[in-house]
Amino acid sequence: MESAESPSKRAPAAGRGNRMRAAVLEATLAELTESGYAALTVEGVARRAGVHKTTIYRNWKDSDGLVADALAGHFATDIPIPDTGAVEDDLRALARSLVAAMTTRAGRALLTTVLSDAARLPRFAEVKHALFEDRFRRAEPVVTRAVERGELPADTDPAELLKALAAPIYFRLVFTGEPVDEATADRAARIALAAAHAGALPAT
Amino acid sequence: MESAESPSKRAPAAGRGNRMRAAVLEATLAELTESGYAALTVEGVARRAGVHKTTIYRNWKDSDGLVADALAGHFATDIPIPDTGAVEDDLRALARSLVAAMTTRAGRALLTTVLSDAARLPRFAEVKHALFEDRFRRAEPVVTRAVERGELPADTDPAELLKALAAPIYFRLVFTGEPVDEATADRAARIALAAAHAGALPAT
DNA sequence: CCATCAACGCAACTAGGAGTTGCAATGGAG
DNA sequence: CTCCATTGCAACTCCTAGTTGCGTTGATGG
Numbered sequence: 001m002e003s004a005e006s007p008s009k010r011a012p013a014a015g016r017g018n019r020m021r022a023a024v025l026e027a028t029l030a031e032l033t034e035s036g037y038a039a040l041t042v043e044g045v046a047r048r049a050g051v052h053k054t055t056i057y058r059n060w061k062d063s064d065g066l067v068a069d070a071l072a073g074h075f076a077t078d079i080p081i082p083d084t085g086a087v088e089d090d091l092r093a094l095a096r097s098l099v100a101a102m103t104t105r106a107g108r109a110l111l112t113t114v115l116s117d118a119a120r121l122p123r124f125a126e127v128k129h130a131l132f133e134d135r136f137r138r139a140e141p142v143v144t145r146a147v148e149r150g151e152l153p154a155d156t157d158p159a160e161l162l163k164a165l166a167a168p169i170y171f172r173l174v175f176t177g178e179p180v181d182e183a184t185a186d187r188a189a190r191i192a193l194a195a196a197h198a199g200a201l202p203a204t
Numbered sequence: 205m206e207s208a209e210s211p212s213k214r215a216p217a218a219g220r221g222n223r224m225r226a227a228v229l230e231a232t233l234a235e236l237t238e239s240g241y242a243a244l245t246v247e248g249v250a251r252r253a254g255v256h257k258t259t260i261y262r263n264w265k266d267s268d269g270l271v272a273d274a275l276a277g278h279f280a281t282d283i284p285i286p287d288t289g290a291v292e293d294d295l296r297a298l299a300r301s302l303v304a305a306m307t308t309r310a311g312r313a314l315l316t317t318v319l320s321d322a323a324r325l326p327r328f329a330e331v332k333h334a335l336f337e338d339r340f341r342r343a344e345p346v347v348t349r350a351v352e353r354g355e356l357p358a359d360t361d362p363a364e365l366l367k368a369l370a371a372p373i374y375f376r377l378v379f380t381g382e383p384v385d386e387a388t389a390d391r392a393a394r395i396a397l398a399a400a401h402a403g404a405l406p407a408t
Numbered sequence: 409c410c411a412t413c414a415a416c417g418c419a420a421c422t423a424g425g426a427g428t429t430g431c432a433a434t435g436g437a438g
Numbered sequence: 439c440t441c442c443a444t445t446g447c448a449a450c451t452c453c454t455a456g457t458t459g460c461g462t463t464g465a466t467g468g
Contacts, residue, residue: 059415
């Protein structure tokens, strides 16, 4: 998404903008974590970043673009895809990775932000999509391998199984507010596996 | 939660305040549905309700109290508890009721509001609790009856089963944005049932 | 090493919502 | 029909969004 170079002109000062950008995005995440999306102010971010608000407005279209950038950066780290040779272990590993990523203070707050009504903005929808669709697609081999090994019914839908795995974890995180730990992850794996074995997750 | 009567004074004009209150709460829901929580303004609500903003400030502590009241009112309608004699039918009925309640435009928008960072305020936490804990508790007989009939393992945790039922539905609603219909409800019932039969939902 | 110019700092705006206050208008209970 | 609680209204203060013009700075090419 970076703009093309204009070779006739002098190169724009390289490190300065990047430092500023990093400071602002970090400050945005911190503000979101502490106060939430509805309470976010550009001036607050500017103060925390040690930057003037005009600088922010010159680099981001509006505060939503800023938040979207910050979230995209934070959730850019991919979850490792396990391959132990046993579905149950793989699913448990996936679930535990998810739990670990979402139980940090920042993870919770930023998840909340992604789910807030900001989600009606296209930029946020993209971040959300990357978080819940693309990530899941990357993990699908875990299921297809298990099917090939004969551990799961042949018509098991990989995406559906992964959603059945993630749903109980996100549900506790976001809705009931109950503690979420490795036991939660293991239980989610057990539920998803039971559903798959029972043939409750057929490809449509 | 109504204030105690003061018998020595004249009775406060009865119908007026109630009409105003209803108009304001309805306007609040409409604004939330259209624009979301972050974009909500007291003046906007006042305009839509045909009321002056001072009136709102005199009747509600702040805009959060207003939103909390509106949400509590909207979600006050309870879901009917089925008792068909067969767990599978009961669970399907519960799931379908949930889907019906949450797939209206207002239902989606208000669910989003409950999940927004407004949730860090105590008033919203109460609404959320009523929505996700109390409701579930009311539905627990569906599970206990099934256990008594021998349809489910004796150590099945009612709350866990109901959460396993609701989780996939909410997950699609809130996270992936996929369409949610009766087929989704039926699949959720199948997943929850498979997990229960497999003994994956034991009481802790 | 240093001049240059893009990017940043800064002040001063406009616009609008949050939340408050004093007073006038009104409508419902008695 | 009267009275007074409640609402309408205007005029505030304070804060943030977002913009503009100009002065300042610092990284880079020469």
